[in-house]
Amino acid sequence: MTMIEAIRSAIDVSMGHDESVVVFGEDVGYFGGVFRCTQGLQQKYGKTRCFDTPISESGIVGTAIGMASYGLKPCIEIQFADYMYPAYDQLTQEAARLRYRSNGDFTCPMVVRMPTGGGIFGGQTHSQSPEALFTHVCGLQVVVPSNPYDAKGLLIASIENPDPVIFLEPKRLYNGPFDGHHERPVTSWAGHALGDVPDDYYSVPLGKAVVRREGSAVTILAYGTMVHVAEATAEEVGIDAEVIDLRTLVPLDLDTILASVKKTGRCMVLHEATLTSGFGAELVSLVQEHCFYHLEAPITRVAGWDTPYPHAQEWDYFPGPARVGQALRDMMEA
Amino acid sequence: MIDARRLSLYVPEPEVRPGNKPDFSHVTIPKAGSVRRPDIDADPESIRDLAFSIIRVLNRDGEAVGPWAGSLTNEELMEGLKHMMLLRTFDQRMLMAQRQGKTSFYMQHLGEEAVSCAFRRALAPGDMNFPTYRQAGLLIAGGYPMVEMMNQIYSNDADPLKGRQLPVMYSSKEHGFFSISGNLGTQFVQSVGWAMASAIKNDTKIAAGWIGDGSTAESDFHAALVFASTYRAPVILNVVNNQWAISTFQGIARGGSGTFAARGLGFGIASLRVDGNDYLAVHAVAKWAAERARSNIGPTLIEYVTYRVGAHSTSDDPSAYRPKEESEAWPLGDPVIRLKNHLIRIGTWSDERHKQMEAEIRDTVVAAQKEAERHGTLHSGGRPSMRDMFEGVYAEMPPHLKRQRQKAGV
Numbered sequence: 001m002t003m004i005e006a007i008r009s010a011i012d013v014s015m016g017h018d019e020s021v022v023v024f025g026e027d028v029g030y031f032g033g034v035f036r037c038t039q040g041l042q043q044k045y046g047k048t049r050c051f052d053t054p055i056s057e058s059g060i061v062g063t064a065i066g067m068a069s070y071g072l073k074p075c076i077e078i079q080f081a082d083y084m085y086p087a088y089d090q091l092t093q094e095a096a097r098l099r100y101r102s103n104g105d106f107t108c109p110m111v112v113r114m115p116t117g118g119g120i121f122g123g124q125t126h127s128q129s130p131e132a133l134f135t136h137v138c139g140l141q142v143v144v145p146s147n148p149y150d151a152k153g154l155l156i157a158s159i160e161n162p163d164p165v166i167f168l169e170p171k172r173l174y175n176g177p178f179d180g181h182h183e184r185p186v187t188s189w190a191g192h193a194l195g196d197v198p199d200d201y202y203s204v205p206l207g208k209a210v211v212r213r214e215g216s217a218v219t220i221l222a223y224g225t226m227v228h229v230a231e232a233t234a235e236e237v238g239i240d241a242e243v244i245d246l247r248t249l250v251p252l253d254l255d256t257i258l259a260s261v262k263k264t265g266r267c268m269v270l271h272e273a274t275l276t277s278g279f280g281a282e283l284v285s286l287v288q289e290h291c292f293y294h295l296e297a298p299i300t301r302v303a304g305w306d307t308p309y310p311h312a313q314e315w316d317y318f319p320g321p322a323r324v325g326q327a328l329r330d331m332m333e334a
Numbered sequence: 335m336i337d338a339r340r341l342s343l344y345v346p347e348p349e350v351r352p353g354n355k356p357d358f359s360h361v362t363i364p365k366a367g368s369v370r371r372p373d374i375d376a377d378p379e380s381i382r383d384l385a386f387s388i389i390r391v392l393n394r395d396g397e398a399v400g401p402w403a404g405s406l407t408n409e410e411l412m413e414g415l416k417h418m419m420l421l422r423t424f425d426q427r428m429l430m431a432q433r434q435g436k437t438s439f440y441m442q443h444l445g446e447e448a449v450s451c452a453f454r455r456a457l458a459p460g461d462m463n464f465p466t467y468r469q470a471g472l473l474i475a476g477g478y479p480m481v482e483m484m485n486q487i488y489s490n491d492a493d494p495l496k497g498r499q500l501p502v503m504y505s506s507k508e509h510g511f512f513s514i515s516g517n518l519g520t521q522f523v524q525s526v527g528w529a530m531a532s533a534i535k536n537d538t539k540i541a542a543g544w545i546g547d548g549s550t551a552e553s554d555f556h557a558a559l560v561f562a563s564t565y566r567a568p569v570i571l572n573v574v575n576n577q578w579a580i581s582t583f584q585g586i587a588r589g590g591s592g593t594f595a596a597r598g599l600g601f602g603i604a605s606l607r608v609d610g611n612d613y614l615a616v617h618a619v620a621k622w623a624a625e626r627a628r629s630n631i632g633p634t635l636i637e638y639v640t641y642r643v644g645a646h647s648t649s650d651d652p653s654a655y656r657p658k659e660e661s662e663a664w665p666l667g668d669p670v671i672r673l674k675n676h677l678i679r680i681g682t683w684s685d686e687r688h689k690q691m692e693a694e695i696r697d698t699v700v701a702a703q704k705e706a707e708r709h710g711t712l713h714s715g716g717r718p719s720m721r722d723m724f725e726g727v728y729a730e731m732p733p734h735l736k737r738q739r740q741k742a743g744v
Contacts, residue, residue, distance in 0.1 A: 022534060048534045054564055059523055059557030066464070066527025066541070069512065072534065086553065094520050100726045102505035102513035103495045107729070138727050162729040207732065251732035 001197040002189050003174045006148035007037045007113070010155035011075055013201045015045050018073060021159060023050040025060055025077030025113075034079055035115060035174060061087035061112065065095050068110045068164075075159055081114040081168060082128045095164040096139030111158045111165045116144070117225055117272050118309050118318060119172030119182070127309035129224075129273035134166045135249050135282065141165045141206060142249040146173065146227040147194035150247060153204025160203065170224035178225055179232030180320035209253035211260065215242035218266035218331055221257060221283050223247065226270040226319070233324040239332055241268075249279055257283070258290050265296040266331055272319060275303040297334035302327045348583035352653060356663035361639075363665050366393035366612075367400020374626040378604040385595035385605040388639055391614035392672050396679035402618040408682045410455065414613050415673050415683075417454075417475040418447040419691065422670060423699045424470070424480060425644075428487055431703070432501075432648045436711035437487050439501045441467045445643030445661065448613040448669035449574055451475045453542070456620035457510065458628075460539045464512045464525035467502050468574065468642075469544055478509045480699065484706035491716030492709035496726070498718075519545055519552030522571065526562045529569035529627070540568040540627040548579020550594055551587040559635070563601040568627035570620065571603070571635045574610065576642035581655040598635030610640030611666040613673045639666065720744045 001009065015021045023038055023045075029052035032039030042050040053060050057078055064074035078084045084091070091112065098108045118127030134142045143158055143165055145151035151169065158165035172178045176188040189195030213231050217240040220230040227245045234241035242260050246252065261267045267287050269280040280301045287299055302319045310317055349357045369389045372381050391403045398404070406414065425442035432440040443450070450471030457463070463472050473483060482494055486504055489497040495505060505513035512528075515521055525543030532539045545555060550573055562569055573594045577584050584594075591597055598605030604626065608619040616638065623634035641664040645652050652658075677683030710716035721744035724735055731739075 022531075054557075054560045056557045056560060058553055059561050062520065062523030062554060062557060063527030063530055063561050066524035066529070067531040067534075069524070070462075070528045070531035070535075072531045089517065090520060090523075090554075093517050094515060094524065097515075098513060099729070101495065101499050101503070101515070102507075103498065104726055105494075105505045105507045106513050141728070252734065254733060 001148045001195060002176070003145070003148045003151050003169065004035055004037055006152040006197045007155055007169065008039060008041070009197065009199065010152040011038060011041060012044070014075065014156055014159045015041065015049060017201055020071060020073045021049070021075055022067065022072050023075050024053050026053060026055055026079045028052065028077050033077060035171065037113070038077065057083055057087035058090050061090040061095065064110050065090060065098070065108055068108045069098065069106045073109050073159060075111040075113065078112060078114040080126050081116040081130050082125045084114055084130065088133070091134070091140065091164070091166070092137045096137050099163060100139060107162060108164050109162050111155070111167050113167045113169060115171035116168040117170045117172055118314055119178060119225065121311060121314055123311040124308040129271065129304070131168055131249055132273060132277060132279045135279050139164070140250065142168065143206060143247065144168045144170065144224040144249060145247065146170070146224055146245050147177070147192070148189055148197045149194045150204050152197050153202055154206065154247060156201065157203040157206050161206065165206070168224070172225050177228045180229040180318065181232070182315050182320070204247070206248045207251035207253055208248070209244050209246045209256040211242060211256070212245045213241065213243040215240040216264055217241060218268060218328065219244060219260040219264045220268045220270060221246060222270040223249065224272070226272055229319070229321060229324055230270055233321045233328065236321060237325040237328050239328050241328065254286060254290070257287065261287055261291045262294045265294050267291070267295070267299045268327060268331060269299065269301045270319065270324065271303050273304055274306045275301060276306050278303055297331050300327050300331050346585040348585065348656070350657055350660070352655065352657055354657055356657045356660040358663055358665050361665055364388055364390065366390040367403070369400070369402070371401035371622070374622055374629060375631050376604065378599070378602050381604060382599055385599055385607055386593055388607050388609050389615050389619055390609040390612050391618060392612045392676050396672070396675035398614055398676060402615055405618040405621050406455070406614065408680065411613070411673065411677060412682060414451060414455065415670070415677060416691065416695070417451040417471060418613070418670050418673065419695050420699070421447050421451060421471050421474045423695050424474065424483070427699050427703055428484070429648065431487070431711070435713060436707070437489070437501050438712055439648055440487065441502050441647045442644045443468055443470065445668065446574065446576055446610065446640050447471055448616050448673070449610045449638045449640060452613045452616035453572070453620045455617055456624045457542065460510070461541065462510050462512055462525070462528050462539065463542045463544065464521040464528070465514055465544045466546060466574070467514055467516070468546070470502065470504070472511055473504060473506065473509060476509045476511070478506055478511070480702040481705045484703055485709055488706055488709070488711045489717065490706065490710035491718060492706070493718060496718045496722050519549040519554040523554045523558040523561065525571070526558050526567045526569050529567040530561070530565050533565070533568055533630070538628065540570065540624060542570040542572060544572045544574065546579060547573060547575040547577070547584040547594055548582060548587045550597060559598060559601045559603060562633040563603050566632040568630060569633045570623040570627055571598070571633055573635065573637045574640065575637050576640050578642050578646070578652070578656065580646045580650060593637060595635060595637035603633050603635050605635040607637045607639060609666055610638030611669040611672060613669055614676070641666065
């Protein structure tokens with residue numbers, strides 16, 4: 001399956017499994033979403049369980065909160081993560097805090113799916129990676145899958161979760177893995193081990209990272225698209241990096257991270273989002289706090305530049321194999 | 335030739351400011367009983383006039399008149415009077431408690447008691463309100479224990495919300511009272527979502543959203559009306575126009591729309607305007623809207639025309655922005671006195687019984703207060719534990735919070 005098909009399958013089996021799951025957002029009903037992640041669900045489950053909404057992100061999230069407090073499990077789509085800002089108030093001050101402020105009297109089991117990241121020439125309003133704006137908010141959980149198998153399992157786990165989950169889908173990975181070599185022909189998920197997705201219901205637990213590539217020289221912490229860039233670059237520059245796919249940013253699997261860094265003695269943090277105050281800063285802080293005496297070199301961050309995501313210069317912005325490879329070499333010399 | 339005159343910005347101002355004589359001559363008050371009562375399945379287009387008038391039942395002589403009269407029995411009206419008096423006394427005691435330092439903050443309802451107390455009676459068990467901070471009458475009239483409200487206000491060790499929320503931001507699912515956020519406007523659209531969920535599940539319950547005149551300017555108000563209109567949600571959208579948003583007069587949010595009820599017309603939502611100080615009118619209109627929602631006909635927007643007699647909160651001083659005598663000049667009177675006069679007029683009540691009930695209510699509230707204070711007040715006695723501060727952020731405490739709690743030494 002592609003990641004789109006895996007996500008669609010996750011929603012499909014969840015709707016079949018649990019009648020309280022409802023799906024809505026801009027263009028998600030009849031048409032099945034601009035990325036087609038909800039294609040066919042309205043026909044299968046009816047238009048009161050999968051429907052189109054007005055173009056109002058605060059309305060989509062606001063009504064979803066009301067539905068969740070009633071007892072439904074909304075799995076809603078924000079068409080691009082870049083469009084979520086009108087809903088930010090509802091997400092941060094309402095969804096995130098409902099359980100806490102009502103002492104569990106009302107809860108908000110809800111999944112907010114949104115395509116994230118660049119790589120499709122989307123310009124500044126279709127390429128952003130706003131995960132740090134959510135990881136900073138207590139009460140939210142933040143998930144970023146890197147492949148179809150995880151996307152399905154993590155999405156099912158997110159729908160099952162009793163609290164709100166922000167589910168960021170790296171849109172460049174929708175149709176195939178992407179190692180950052182934009183100049184090469186696109187690859188497909190067909191034939192990729194992680195594109196082999198079961199049709200049935202299964203979950204991948206939140207809060208568990210996974211080692212994608214075992215290595216001894218340096219630990220690379222990555223998520224989403226950057227996992228593939230990290231794996232490919234390690235091979236290309238011939239540095240025996242251990243690549244950890246975080247999968248969930250909140251809750252974070254600190255144990256897996258620390259075990260790896262203590263083993264390798266070096267750590268690089270990668271993300272596509274802008275550098276300053278990015279989630280990488282949190283990772284760096286945690287690693288130095290817990291692994292300071294194991295470190296043989298300063299922890300390095302490779303991230304998007306602190307500029308809006310440009311259109312023509314997309315690949316100058318994207319932290320691709322050249323920048324990651326150079327940073328790896330520099331680290332090993334440090 | 336292009337007209338080269340320079341532009342100038344219009345900034346609305348209230349009729350009067352401190353030092354001026356109060357003036358409500360611009361508020362047109364129709365005669366009680368003069369506004370028609372359409373069938374509940376009326377096409378919103380056919381009742382547009384109701385967004386510009388004021389539905390009233392009680393006239394100056396204390397009589398219930400016109401097509402909206404008769405929605406409550408005499409016993410129910412006497413109970414309604416009691417609810418409003420309870421709320422008013424509760425407010426007085428809690429304001430005093432705040433001044434005594436027993437809590438940090440309080441918000442009273444003075445002059446607006448009829449709105450939430452009468453509305454509550456139009457709902458059925460299982461319906462859900464999404465209130466603002468000035469609808470505690472929904473709890474009082476719904477039989478929620480006052481002592482629990484006080485425990486919340488005091489943030490004491492019996493606080494049902496464990497000290498996590500600002501005073502008066504109650505929550506009671508059981509009593510159809512959604513957790514008050516403290517944000518403005520956000521919950522208006524959530525009420526629409528709750529109502530949509532009820533319709534999705536083919537349930538029989540309806541929802542009620544609440545917002546103030548000032549907060550109708552928030553985008554959430556617009557989103558709520560769009561979604562309610564599009565999906566014909568079984569929801570009552572209540573706008574309490576108490577004339578003042580802290581220091582800002584209602585004209586700043588209303589702009590050129592004439593009335594707040596008129597905001598609903600562009601969405602094709604049935605929109606009514608009602609005398610918010612008339613217990614009978616509030617109940618009759620709420621009942622009309624509730625029947626409409628429950629019959630799956632669609633949403634109703636109701637504007638309650640009332641006046642915030644007290645300060646916005648204990649942190650506010652209205653004398654800085656409006657004449658002190660303004661509340662006395664308010665042409666729709668006091669909701670408690672109006673209902674009391676009506677009950678006396680129809681012969682089921684008397685001044686003596688009223689005085690007697692005032693005393694009984696005071697005793698009831700004082701007794702509840704004593705009980706609550708046994709569990710502590712904000713700065714003395716029992717309080718929620720520090721350990722508990724870390725609970726309930728998520729259903730299951732994630733590792734990073736466990737580490738932080740450990741670090742905090744609890």
